[in-house]
Amino acid sequence: MSHKMDTNKLEKHYWIWPIAWYLFLGGLGGGILFAAGILDMVFHAGYILALGVLFAVACLGIGSMLLIFELGQPKVFLRVFLSATAIIKWGACLLILAMGFGFIYFLFWLPPEWNLFWYPWLWIRDLCAVLMALFGLCVVVYTGVLLSTMKAKPFWNTPVLPVLFTVSALSTATAALALLAGMWPSYEYILAMIGSDAMAQAMAGEVLHANKEVMMEILHIADKILVIAEIVVLLLYVLTTRASGNLTAKAVALEWISGKKALLFWVGMMLCGLTIPFLLYQLGGVGAEYVAPVLVLAAGLLLRFMIVYSDRRRSMPGEEQYYRRLPKGDERFLQGWKAPY
Amino acid sequence: MTRYAMVMDQRRCIGCQSCTVACRTWNELPMDIIYNPVVSEGVLGEFPEVHQTFTPLICMHCDNPPCTICCPCKASQQDEDGIVWVDETKCMGCKVCVNSCPYGARDVNHDEGFVRKCTFCKDRVREGEQPYCVATCHQKARIFGDLDDPESDVSKLVNRLVTERFFEELGTDPQVYYIPDLGGVK
Numbered sequence: 398m399s400h401k402m403d404t405n406k407l408e409k410h411y412w413i414w415p416i417a418w419y420l421f422l423g424g425l426g427g428g429i430l431f432a433a434g435i436l437d438m439v440f441h442a443g444y445i446l447a448l449g450v451l452f453a454v455a456c457l458g459i460g461s462m463l464l465i466f467e468l469g470q471p472k473v474f475l476r477v478f479l480s481a482t483a484i485i486k487w488g489a490c491l492l493i494l495a496m497g498f499g500f501i502y503f504l505f506w507l508p509p510e511w512n513l514f515w516y517p518w519l520w521i522r523d524l525c526a527v528l529m530a531l532f533g534l535c536v537v538v539y540t541g542v543l544l545s546t547m548k549a550k551p552f553w554n555t556p557v558l559p560v561l562f563t564v565s566a567l568s569t570a571t572a573a574l575a576l577l578a579g580m581w582p583s584y585e586y587i588l589a590m591i592g593s594d595a596m597a598q599a600m601a602g603e604v605l606h607a608n609k610e611v612m613m614e615i616l617h618i619a620d621k622i623l624v625i626a627e628i629v630v631l632l633l634y635v636l637t638t639r640a641s642g643n644l645t646a647k648a649v650a651l652e653w654i655s656g657k658k659a660l661l662f663w664v665g666m667m668l669c670g671l672t673i674p675f676l677l678y679q680l681g682g683v684g685a686e687y688v689a690p691v692l693v694l695a696a697g698l699l700l701r702f703m704i705v706y707s708d709r710r711r712s713m714p715g716e717e718q719y720y721r722r723l724p725k726g727d728e729r730f731l732q733g734w735k736a737p738y
Numbered sequence: 739m740t741r742y743a744m745v746m747d748q749r750r751c752i753g754c755q756s757c758t759v760a761c762r763t764w765n766e767l768p769m770d771i772i773y774n775p776v777v778s779e780g781v782l783g784e785f786p787e788v789h790q791t792f793t794p795l796i797c798m799h800c801d802n803p804p805c806t807i808c809c810p811c812k813a814s815q816q817d818e819d820g821i822v823w824v825d826e827t828k829c830m831g832c833k834v835c836v837n838s839c840p841y842g843a844r845d846v847n848h849d850e851g852f853v854r855k856c857t858f859c860k861d862r863v864r865e866g867e868q869p870y871c872v873a874t875c876h877q878k879a880r881i882f883g884d885l886d887d888p889e890s891d892v893s894k895l896v897n898r899l900v901t902e903r904f905f906e907e908l909g910t911d912p913q914v915y916y917i918p919d920l921g922g923v924k
Binding site: 404406407411412464468469470471473474476477478479480482483484485486489543546547548549550708710711713714715716718719 | 770772775776777778779791793795804807808809810811812813827828829830831832833834836837838839840841842845846850851852853904905908909910
């Protein structure tokens with residue numbers, strides 16, 4: 398009963414922070430699985446990215462938990478799989494598949510001294526790399542499609558939104574991979590995996606060391622490209638909705654460009670979240686290694702929050718005025734006289 | 739076949755909110771939920787030809803409802819007679835249907851958790867009675883009936899008068915028809 402009543406349906410946000418976090422974590426996790434799967438297939442760099450895959454599975458898991466606890470009636474959440482048409486159903490299936498294949502893939506990077514019986518079945522690992530990349534990408538695209546199919550929300554209902562979410566998810570994923578790359582399994586640990594022969598160790602060490610450097614370089618360049626792409630797509634998104642014939646979409650876009658969200662958009666997103674990380678990547682050093690990826694991740698989260706809270710519905714004629722006139726702050730009075738039966 | 743529909747005669751509506759109150763009573767709504775607000779626009783026009791428009795809102799019970807296909811739980815559903823309703827025991831409260839409705843016809847109460855919406859009072863209608871808001875309207879501004887029956891009031895009104903529907907361009911095919919307050923015979 399202590400819950401504050403929110404009678405203004407036009408300004409009420411039905412999806413709030415758990416959804417924003419979920420969209421961020423889903424994009425991040427799915428993006429990491431996609432990027433790690435591709436990089437493993439192309440460069441055989443799985444050992445550098447193994448920790449990233451575990452992190453991605455954790456992100457997807459936490460995101461799913463947020464989704465479930467945000468529900469009004471969490472005890473019936475298993476019904477989510479019943480409908481064939483609902484996008485949320487497909488999202489739930491894709492999340493489970495991506496998490497499952499990511500986790501199986503990670504099982505092959507457990508400590509070699511444990512000698513688990515599945516270590517020799519490398520074809521399973523390679524198959525999982527392909528499948529987790531596929532389903533990871535599907536999760537990434539799904540987070541954008543979920544919002545963009547809503548005809549009732551003019552600012553979301555544009556094909557640019559899934560593109561923006563995909564680019565942003567891949568940029569955050571690349572940033573997270575760059576932060577986690579090579580942290581575990583450690584360099585010495587990889588050497589231990591190779592064998593005890595000193596000569597082989599030295600050679601393999603050189604190759605591996607070079608590999609890690611090369612991989613970081615690849616990740617940084619990829620993130621630079623993705624950040625530039627994100628700037629372009631984000632500007633396209635806001636400017637096309639600004640030019641849209643739908644007055645509601647236009648009003649929300651104006652809020653971003655010059656209204657109450659302008660500071661967050663221009664300074665938070667555009668400057669601190671995208672332009673500065675690009676420059677830091679360009680300059681190299683500690684800034685490129687630690688600061689830029691963290692800023693890119695923060696920008697991804699900020700973007701999800703800004704979009705989730707831009708959920709304005711087109712007003713019916715006179716509706717705005719009606720809700721403005723409803724009483725506010727009378728919750729205790731209105732509920733106090735309820736009969737005690 | 740039966741296709742229930744409603745006609746709102748804006749020429750007759752005086753904005754008294756009786757239907758809003760009646761609905762709350764019959765459906766025992768929580769305090770923060772309103773199924774059918776009567777919103778107003780105006781004063782419009784130039785003196786001395788001024789007027790005010792009252793628009794009774796309600797779920798449009800669309801023929802192509804965006805709120806049922808997006809429901810993963812099959813809780814939000816449409817019956818053969820066109821009535822769109824939510825089975826509250828099956829609803830997990832993901833609110834995707836609330837976000838997908840262009841008319842804002844759905845809402846969720848924080849304490850209950852499931853999504854609520856107008857059901858055209860299907861418990862009354864299936865027993866041959868009128869929805870409670872229609873039965874209450876002393877202006878006869880709300881008219882309810884079977885659109886497929888050529889003798890019903892709604893089909894006569896929809897076929898003979900100029901009517902409007904909200905946001906038709908979204909392809910939802912809403913089944914609540916408005917007779918504009920300055921409208922007339924075709």
